[in-house]
Amino acid sequence: MSFVSRARSSVFAATFVAVSASVALAGTSGTAFQMAVAESTISNTAIAEFYRKNAFDPVWVGSTPEHEARRAALIKALSTIDMHGLPRARYDVSALIAKMQDARTTRDLGLIEAELSQIFAKYANDIQSGVTSPSQIDAGLVRDVERRSTQEHLKRLVAGDGDEYFREIMPQSRQYRALMKQKIALETLIEQGGWGETVPVTKLERGDTGANVIKLRNRLVAMGYLKPTASPNYDDVLLAAVQAFQTAHGLEPDGVAGNGTITEINRPVSDRLKAVYVALERERWLPEERGERHILVNQADFSAKIVDDGQVTFETRAVIGKNTHDRRSPEFSDEMEHMVINPSWYVPRSIITKEYLPKLQANPNAVGHIQITDRGGRQVNRGAVDFTQFTARNFPFSMRQPPSRSNALGLVKFMFPNKHNIYLHDTPQKSLFAREVRAFSHGCIRLAQPFEFAYALLAKQEEDPKSFFHRVLNTGKETKVNLENPVPVHLIYRTAYVGPKGEVQYRRDVYDRDRKIWEALQKAGVALPDVQG
Known part of the structure; x- marks a missing residue:
């Protein structure tokens, strides 16, 4: 603890010792302390419920060493929050100190107790999960940020001692440090x-x-x-x-x-420096548990990596979504469950209506490498259909490209089923990987070395992953291969990293x-x- 923090802690201790006798009454029904806490937390149901469940026992304003340690740890944390690229202005530490020094009555203690818990809850949320909300910033930020409840933060704080929980709620990754x-x-x-x-x-x-x-x-x-x-x-x-x-x-x-x-x-x-501030905030958005083995796709770096126990064990170049409003690759985390060798490409509805339907209206034999199928999966005779009668809204058919080396997905795709219809896959367009900026896809992630990526994933469950993969590939049949242990996938976007x-x-x-x-x-x-x- 710094000299400033120790000095502040001693001031607080002296202040609260003067009224510590009042704290003993805090758990008594109807006391001024209890009423002040209830009054101050009426708009924060989570904190109010925490105190009700705990008989209004004080978290901060007691005279014990544990209470003193929590107060000192909170002030220290608030005073150094800008070290994390977070705004100190969100917390008026000087005004908080003044209120604590001016406390003279049991009611004063109750008001300060409630305010400290509210400030702590805000701090804990900011430092652990970020001060911003991704979904409110950009449509591609579809990440679900894990946020602990206020009650959980308070419970864990009380269960620890001094700085312990304040250290715990900071992101623990090496990247963050x-x-x-x-x-x-x-x-x-x-x-x-x-x-x-x-x-x-x-x-x-x-x-x-x-x-x-x-x-x-x-x-x-x-x-x-x-x-x-x-x-x-x-x-x-x-x-x-x-x-x-x-x-x-x-x-x-x-x-x-x-x-x-x-x-x-x-x-x-x-x-x-702005890029680093943003990277710190993005790091706070990521899940606390990334997975001992996980896949990390950094869109800004156009790369895909397999990480084992903190070490990159495989890396390949990647192509991401084109920089248009409807093609940018989103950011989220999921779990890879299986791969499909010799995949069919089931054309997304948006591509069918925006790209292929106009071509079919001009020439029914256009995009001949794609099968047109009805709702029952039966192939449609193009010559028997007047495509000009359809619009993007009422087009009744699906489209599928059968497995082949020229398939849009190449010869293997890696699936982590999600509502965004995003996955990793091979591609016949190998020349794109030589580009410096590789944003060309419809949103999915294309891999420069998909076979090697597959070998690395299969190495955990196959004695000879390469032979296994090619044995399946050589059948030419669309084959689903489950991963015995699903692998977390994190699609990130990091313009600054170490x-x-x-x-x-x-x-x-x-x-x-x-x-x-x-x-x-x-x-x-x-x-x-x-x-x-």
Whole structure:
């Protein structure tokens, strides 16, 4: 505990000892303490019920060491909440301290008791589950945030001692701790003036020399990608530094400082700090239990990973939904239950009516690789149907692409059944994985190495997963293979994260979601320190 926290704690102790005799009456029916608590919690049914069930025993204002420890822990937590990228302005700590110091009667204690519980409940919710609500920010944020009830927070607090529960309710992931460390580093950089002069947006490459090369070199030195040097030449050392920067920012590491690379190099420290604040909030939204083995799809990074006991054991490039309102991949968590080898593609209704119906109206033989089926699953004779009589609303048929190498889903899909109809799958469009920005799908996640992904999943239940997979594949038949142990899947979107070796990574906000989250955080009271470049 800091000196300030200890000093405050001693003030509170002295204040409450003076009226501690009144606390003994708190559990007595009809006391001023009980009435004050009931009166103050009338609009908060959860807290009111907690006190009724516990005979109005005080959580905060007693004179025991346990009560003193809780008070000190709460004030310490509220005073340092901005360390987590959360708004201190939501909690008027100074006014709270003043009220505690001014307490003189049993009724005063009851009012303070209720206020402390209400403030604690708000703090606990903010620090554990986030200060914003995803669904109110963007239509693609369909994540269900796990929030403990107020009564559960209070019960667990009382069952612990001192700082114990305050430590417990903070996100415990290594990613969260690493992001907090990066937040502090960036705030220090801002205090020191940032990364210095920006670089003119032009193309610079190996062999170039001159003032712009020096500016590029100086900027990369300030960012930590290059050791200090006065050389005006774009040499191999500078090329390697540019490649390192490109890798850390999801850019093609060709060593050429083109418009895209220099634009990212010129981003101010404040932009990166905003990304870290947003990443901390997103980390608070994630489930507390991710799964010892889980699948992590970072849409902003265009990647899919399998994580075992905190270590990435498999990684592949991914293609995500196109950046249009109806195709962006959503963010949520679920459980992968099975894979389908040699899958059929059952065309989504939206694609049928928006893309295929107009083509069929112009030419009944269009999209001939797709079967048209009736409600009974029977194939429809295209020549016997006048497609012009139908609209998107009354089109009565379904469409299906049978298993094949040219199938839109490729040769395997990975299912975690959900209402958003999102899954991971193979694709015949392999060339897309070479692109730097890979947002091309209708919303599902395409994998560059789907077979290897399947082997990794099957390794937990098959002695020779590769042979098993290909034995099924070679039948050519659509086959469902259950995972004996379902695997949690987390579809996330992280423009700032820390890699397994502690390397800080930044990505572009391809869906503009981080900007919206930052605006929501600002409305909640989050603010950056004085901004520099």
